[in-house]
Amino acid sequence: MACIELNDVTKRFGKVTAVDRLNLSIEQGECVAMLGPSGCGKTTTLRMVAGFEDLDDGEIRVGERIISSRKARFYLPPENRNFGMVFQAFAVWPHLSVFENVAFPLRIRKLPKAEVQARTEEALKHTNLWSVADGSPDDLSGGGKQRVALARALAIRPDVMLLDEPLSSLDPHFREEMRFEIKDLQRRFHHSILYVTHDQSEAMALSDRILVMKAGVVQQVGSPLEIYGAPANRFVFEFIGLSSFLKVGLRDGKMEVGGASYDPPSPPPSNLIAAGGAWLAARPNEIAFTSEGGAACTVARKACLGEVIDYRVRVGAVEVRVQKTRHDPGPAEGEACGLIFARPRWYPLED
């Protein structure tokens, strides 16, 4: 059963369409990440689901129930949606203790005292905050504050959790740790999660499905493996992980790259060849060096970064990035060699 359903959700700010006819349904217990560069409309979408923004078109349902609808001009106020939400800047209340922060939504709901106590305690224990329950959240680190926010969202036992860049304000060091914590909590409580982030590795590690957005328009929806392995277009390819692009042109019926002829082992789709060429896209770690054949190139720069050796390689006038692991080093700086693209993907030139 779909837990949340967004149908043709649209939002405009003046002349700008921030979100354009977005459709998405999230299953019970599923974690969906909305991924995209800043200003792509992902946070606006989340805020529409939360009820902080009205819609310019479409509707949002929870189960069978409509919570936002343009047509009916009906918007259930955020306070009645029963969602848990975590904000980028923590939004924990500094004038209340950690305990009172977490108890707040329960007290608002006028639950019996004993239950408030029990559920707050439970939420605090799940987030390892029980020992600092009486302290002020201002005394906690960024990660600690975000755990308070998480506990507060958990305390009401919501069906749906909305997370708005919850890790962006943390030190990179704590980010990974918190990521695992969120994942563990989701496993335990089986919430449906809508997660907004601009960090692709965060989205990959946490979610069951990823929705990639650009300028208000959905580019692709799929599992992390699908998104990484078969990006729908050049934008998705570029946004997910490191990428190298080469323009493969057509001259006298032969394919060429950077001014030199090149015969790829697996040629691009014929419709793209007919159109006059295509983008050859590859991940830097899926490009191999070869002493003969391949696309002719010279090594412009080589930097050993520890785990990886980072190459900038010139193919004609184009610079391509190649990465090798330290167990498998490649040629030296200035050397001429060939490139082999292990798993090339092809995108139309107008992409």
Add this chain to the structure above:
Amino acid sequence: MTTVVPAQPRFGTAQILFGLSVAILVIVVAVPVLLIFFNAFWVNGAFNVIDVVRVLSQHETYQALLNSLILASGVTVTGTIVGTFFAWLVTRTDLPFKGTMKVLFLVPFMLPSFIGALAWKMLLSPRSGYINRMFMDVFGLDGPVFDIYTYGGIILVETMYLFPFVFIQVAGALERMDPTLEESARISGADLFTITRKITIPLVMPSILSGSLLIMLYSMAHFGTVAVLGIEVGIYNIPTLIYEKIHQSAGSFASIRTGTVLASVLVVTAAFIMWLQNKVLSRGRYQIIAGKSFRPTQLKLRGLRIPLLVFCIAYIGITIVLPTATIFMVGALKTYGLPFTVENMTLYNYKFILFDWQLTRDAIRNSVSLGFVAALITMFAGVIISYVIVKMKVRGKGILEFLGMLPFSVPGSVIALGVILAWSGKFGINIYNTVWIILVAYIARYMAFSLKANSAALEQVHDSLVEAARASGATMWQALKDIVVPLVRPGMLAAFFLIFLPALRELTVSVLLYGPTTRTIGVAIYTLNEDGETVYSAALAGIALIIIVFGESVIKRLFKVARRG
């Protein structure tokens, strides 16, 4: 790791600057204040508390203390309510023209409150006030509708001019507050009313308190309004009683002693309020600054939108427009008391006080030159002291910081009294009754402003900017000249105007120090009014208002230019 200069004890530049700074602060600030305590507590060379208690238990002094307390508490309560309400209205609701309203609510900051008090006296004095007379004429009432010569009247007038202290702090806090703090409460299930009560108000409480304490501090030490509205009916507070004592008894020992005892009480109270304020600011100020900015949810006023707008406009009309118009119109009357008709009005009064009358011309000249010189001196002294405080690692810097903070908590009347004690021949210099004694007092009074502006500017000049110059090959002096001074210049300019403008309208200090030829604008307005020259008093007040508004707009423009740099 923050030294600008490597320790080079051989040169001793740091020590020279430090010594100079301490000397300036000791002479202009510490000595006068210490003399007050000395005079209050030492009788015939011996420490004597009993005598202090005796002075305080005299009915007159006791009543003044009580009045100060009553007035200050009243103004604090009303000012806090008014300021918080308007701040909330312009930041958290969909009130129309919020931006304009916000600017208008800050206008009272510009207007000298004793001029406002003067206007209200003209409007609401029990017998001759225009409003009271109008009501008595139209409705045939026997008595006035409102008597301004009361505690209530004084509190009302002071509230009008002091509420911006709370308004500015609370509006600022509400604007900077991260909207997600409120949104997270909404998503937790709280409605807007609950959020305001449980989240918003508690979060801005430190700002509210800090603003209230500022109102309290000002009201406690406030001279003008009480002098204009209270003295006539025998309502004295501490500053007005000090004034009365010093002025009427021509410097007799007993009255000076009463003055110093009162001043000591004032200093101690003010210091206590400052201490409380510091505590509130350092402990209670939550980190609530916004990260990602979305506009906070606005409360929809719906049916109340227009009534509240009308209310705001009426408030501004009554507290700003009405008194200002009254001043200008009374200033144009041929004789005070006449109805405002065209044939009763003339511009002659303005011409007379600007060009013909020696007394008012002197006053304007005195105020302008005093303000200018005081601002110039204080600006330079302030930059040196701030430099030592902010940028130098010198032993004993703590003393400097303390001395620098001291003037903040020393009210004007105390400074004036201290200056009289210090500069009337006690140390071989007698400049009493000259313009110089006012200058010295102005420097003491406004040093804190200069320190604040210059410290803020210097803190912006990160050490690495200077170090970058050193690494580029600049000597310490070259780095000062090419990097520090140009960067601090806007702060110095700010300091200059922060002193020059208030000095133009200063009353509290000058009224205790003026001599026959050394009236300032404020003193002239006040004494003309006392002498019954209401029309000329109003005309001069009108001119003062024009100068002030003109000056304020000049700085605003200047700072817009400076800030871009």
Add this chain to the structure above:
Amino acid sequence: MADVRIAGLEKRYADHVVLSGLDLTVADGECFTLLGPSGCGKTVLLRLIAGFEAPGAGTIAIGDAMVADAVAETMIPPNERGLGMVFQDYAVWPHMNVADNVSYPLKLAEVPVPERRARTQAAVEMVGLGGLEARLPSELSGGQQQRVALARAFVSEPQLLLLDEPLNNLDANLREEMRFEIKALQKKLGVTVFYVTHDQEIALGISDRLAVMDDTGRLRQIGTPEEIYERPADAFVLSFLGVSNFLPLMKGDDGWLAGKQRVPWTGASPALDGDAACAGFRPSDVVLSRDGAGLDGRVQRASFLGSTMDYLIDVAGTPVRAALPSHECLEKGLMFAEGESCRISLADVHWFPEGQAESTR
């Protein structure tokens, strides 16, 4: 151009000893990086070389000049040391435009105006800011401001360029770009560079040689990036350069036992004497298989991160991080689910005395 020779250097603030007995030589024309955790005293060392701090003991020589000598009380001020310096917060003067910022060192050196102009122009263009000479710093992005700072630092052709975490405030892409640019510039000008950072990737990418400093201000290892990365002198160096695993080993009756649960160790014996040792290795050194040779492990956590699969594996009670290229996992059927068992062996191991790993936490 000049070398830097530091001997017996000591610096303390009140009772707090930041550096002591520090010896270090940076060769002429070398790009040398000082790598260490924040607050370890590396910036203090840089400021000692720059002359913003005076040493409590020891000497610093730049080229032929002894610039600081605690015994002889020599202390040449920073402006006479012939330096270029770039700061973490850029320290671009906000009241001067780009050209004025860059030409200021030349102005101080009293270079004639026409030459000053030409050299400023050349420096501005070299950092790719041609056309922006008249802009104020407030009109530039962070990366552009840092370029101004860089141009200003080398315009006077200093003998030594000091860089204090200059790329910290830039975003990842820009940081990488600027890293290449600094390196290219250094090669072109042949200037000696002393670079301070806590970012191991920058340090490895940019340096000819680097030194690793620990929290107490002690230099743990000096060497080329390859030496430091491939042959870490101790557990601290290994753990500071990227993610690291430490697996405790103990000598049993029939040979070595691994992990808390003491299971028989299958790899080569520790290259150390004694009854206990610690195997240090990187996530990329872990060779994973379904049922090949090696120790038994159980996948506790599997995270797909795009180009890599990140596994947390329980090996005899000790958690071990493993990182494998995703495409390799897909091709070789190594996409483990959580809870599945696996086998691990190690491609590369560093042996440390027992207990050393704990001290790095």
